[in-house]
Amino acid sequence: MMNSIFTNSKDARIAAAVTAMCAFLIFLRIYYSTDISLISAITDVVVAITLFVIMFIAMANNIRYGHENNKLTFGGSLRGGIILWVASLIMVAVHYAICSDIFYMDARYIAFLEGSLSVRFIISFLALLNGSIIYILLRYKDGLKEQKQNEIKLLEKLKEAELEALKSQINPHFLFNSLNSISSLTILDPDAAQEMVLKLSDYLRYTISNKGVNLQSFADELENIERYLEIEKVRFGEKLKFKNQIAQECLKAKIPYMLLQPLYENAIKYGVYSDSEAVKIITRARMSGNAMVVEVENISNDENTSRKGTGIGLKNIAERMKLTYGSDNLLSINSDGETFIVKIIIPQKDLKEG
Amino acid sequence: MSEFKLLIVEDEEPARLLLKKYVSEMDDIELIGECTDGFAGVKSINELKPDIVILDINMPKLTGLELLEVIEHKPAVIFSTAYDQYAIAAFEKNAVDYIMKPYSKARLRQALDKACKSIDAGNAADAIDSLVKNEEPKAEPIRRVAVKNGTKIFVIPIEKVDFIEADGDYVKVHTGESTYLKEKTMRFFEMNLSPDEFVRVHRSFIINVNEISKVEPYDKDSHVVILRSGKQIKTSVAGYKALKNCLGI
Numbered sequence: 001m002m003n004s005i006f007t008n009s010k011d012a013r014i015a016a017a018v019t020a021m022c023a024f025l026i027f028l029r030i031y032y033s034t035d036i037s038l039i040s041a042i043t044d045v046v047v048a049i050t051l052f053v054i055m056f057i058a059m060a061n062n063i064r065y066g067h068e069n070n071k072l073t074f075g076g077s078l079r080g081g082i083i084l085w086v087a088s089l090i091m092v093a094v095h096y097a098i099c100s101d102i103f104y105m106d107a108r109y110i111a112f113l114e115g116s117l118s119v120r121f122i123i124s125f126l127a128l129l130n131g132s133i134i135y136i137l138l139r140y141k142d143g144l145k146e147q148k149q150n151e152i153k154l155l156e157k158l159k160e161a162e163l164e165a166l167k168s169q170i171n172p173h174f175l176f177n178s179l180n181s182i183s184s185l186t187i188l189d190p191d192a193a194q195e196m197v198l199k200l201s202d203y204l205r206y207t208i209s210n211k212g213v214n215l216q217s218f219a220d221e222l223e224n225i226e227r228y229l230e231i232e233k234v235r236f237g238e239k240l241k242f243k244n245q246i247a248q249e250c251l252k253a254k255i256p257y258m259l260l261q262p263l264y265e266n267a268i269k270y271g272v273y274s275d276s277e278a279v280k281i282i283t284r285a286r287m288s289g290n291a292m293v294v295e296v297e298n299i300s301n302d303e304n305t306s307r308k309g310t311g312i313g314l315k316n317i318a319e320r321m322k323l324t325y326g327s328d329n330l331l332s333i334n335s336d337g338e339t340f341i342v343k344i345i346i347p348q349k350d351l352k353e354g
Numbered sequence: 355m356s357e358f359k360l361l362i363v364e365d366e367e368p369a370r371l372l373l374k375k376y377v378s379e380m381d382d383i384e385l386i387g388e389c390t391d392g393f394a395g396v397k398s399i400n401e402l403k404p405d406i407v408i409l410d411i412n413m414p415k416l417t418g419l420e421l422l423e424v425i426e427h428k429p430a431v432i433f434s435t436a437y438d439q440y441a442i443a444a445f446e447k448n449a450v451d452y453i454m455k456p457y458s459k460a461r462l463r464q465a466l467d468k469a470c471k472s473i474d475a476g477n478a479a480d481a482i483d484s485l486v487k488n489e490e491p492k493a494e495p496i497r498r499v500a501v502k503n504g505t506k507i508f509v510i511p512i513e514k515v516d517f518i519e520a521d522g523d524y525v526k527v528h529t530g531e532s533t534y535l536k537e538k539t540m541r542f543f544e545m546n547l548s549p550d551e552f553v554r555v556h557r558s559f560i561i562n563v564n565e566i567s568k569v570e571p572y573d574k575d576s577h578v579v580i581l582r583s584g585k586q587i588k589t590s591v592a593g594y595k596a597l598k599n600c601l602g603i
Binding site for chain 2: 175176177181182185188236
């Protein structure tokens with residue numbers, strides 16, 4: 001019972017020791033300064049302390065489970081005061097009922113009992129008040145600890161998410177396949193190998209260095225996408241074709257960092273691999289009012305290419321759009337057998353973060 | 355020293371060129387062909403009957419793993435992959451040899467030596483057989499099934515599969531138009547098909563839920579699923595529960 005009230009056993013042991021000490025002091029006080037018998041003094045104290053412990057446990061549970069909101073209010077304090085008052089009254093009444101029943105033939109004790117009722121009430125009230133305040137302070141201390149732990153957990157989660165995002169940006173398939181192409185080219189065509197190492201370095205540098213900044217200029221993003229596609233083109237040759245139709249004013253527009261990357265990875269994964277003919281990726285961008293409209297179109301001549309697998313990449317994009325712009329209708333997908341178009345509207349004002 | 359006939363199945367040109375260069379410097383290996391996609395790979399393996407195949411995993415039309423499921427001639431296989439942790443786990447479990455791209459000539463030589471040894475010992479096909487029978491769940495649900503009908507290979511998108519039926523050591527894959535026999539277990543399909551689209555409604559049946567026309571009570575404690583094609587499939591008690599779960603009712 002005590003363990004369920006106190007979150008650690010040390011607090012529980014201290015509370016028990018203090019209670020026992022008080023019980024002993026009360027016993028000394030009433031046994032040596034009155035003329036009642038030893039047995040009645042001991043019984044009196046035992047009953048009183050038992051009642052106190054029961055009341056304290058009830059109150060502690062009330063404090064613990066009663067209300068999560070720990071703000072100090074007048075209403076709350078008043079209610080607490082009334083509860084304490086009633087609890088003390090009940091304690092004294094029950095104590096009186098029990099002890100007067102046990103020692104009904106002991107006139108001296110009954111006289112002592114009846115004479116001390118008002119003092120008992122005050123002492124009970126103060127004891128419960130004291131106990132409650134100490135208990136509330138203990139809970140508050142534990143609460144602070146818990147809050148700190150929660151904050152640490154939240155921070156860890158955030159870091160994990162960031163790491164996850166970073167990991168997904170450097171796709172290991174892409175990295176190792178590129179290294180493999182370079183390995184081949186070093187022997188077959190050293191100049192091409194050097195060119196590819198440079199492109200890959202630039203791509204990796206861009207991917208890694210910008211992790212903290214969310215918004216990038218579209219010109220930078222576009223350049224990195226082209227780098228990515230050129231690296232992949234070394235592997236896929238004529239099977240991969242791409243072109244851009246970008247309105248000049250879009251180059252200055254801002255776009256979440258690496259937002260479009262999954263679209264190109266998907267196009268290659270599902271286009272080039274399920275189809276041995278060419279895959280064509282067209283990137284279009286134009287301004288429309290206060291927003292940039294980006295369309296990534298992916299044409300493959302295989303009707304059976306299953307598009308279900310594109311879900312994760314698109315979900316990621318949708319999630320980031322929602323986090324950045326607070327809206328979830330900026331992304332749309334249009335697909336008929338051969339072409340697959342993802343259209344993304346990127347607001348250029350009223351950003352949640354800049 | 356006898357010569358071993360080698361076939362390369364690899365879609366990326368730089369990788370293929372380097373591999374050819376490495377192999378051209380080896381006396382005991384004779385390169386008899388190269389393929390750039392899985393379909394061509396199946397045809398060449400069956401026709402040219404190579405001793406050893408170096409097989410890429412990610413390829414157009416048919417992956418290296420799907421290729422294994424439909425070939426008639428069983429050569430010694432060395433997989434090559436840049437990064438595919440699920441496939442690698444399966445290779446290791448089934449003692450199938452693989453090389454990680456990029457690889458050195460020495461590493462290639464080592465793999466080829468191992469393949470030659472297993473051919474001489476006459477157990478080259480064993481590892482492949484156990485890999486094909488592997489039932490471990492893959493990284494993501496499969497989206498297509500490679501089947502053969504006589505000498506023809508078909509790749510069926512799973513949307514076109516009506517239901518899958520157990521048939522001894524094989525399963526029958528039913529599409530609207532035909533039925534194909536495949537050497538896989540029901541358990542394999544149960545674990546590797548998307549659980550949102552396919553449900554095992556009976557010990558012997560996995561159905562495509564998008565093909566369901568209606569579900570009716572059959573007798574006291576069983577139901578019957580009627581597919582769009584008119585085919586009726588009885589459900590088991592557990593199967594009906596799984597079906598209700600999948601349909602959210």
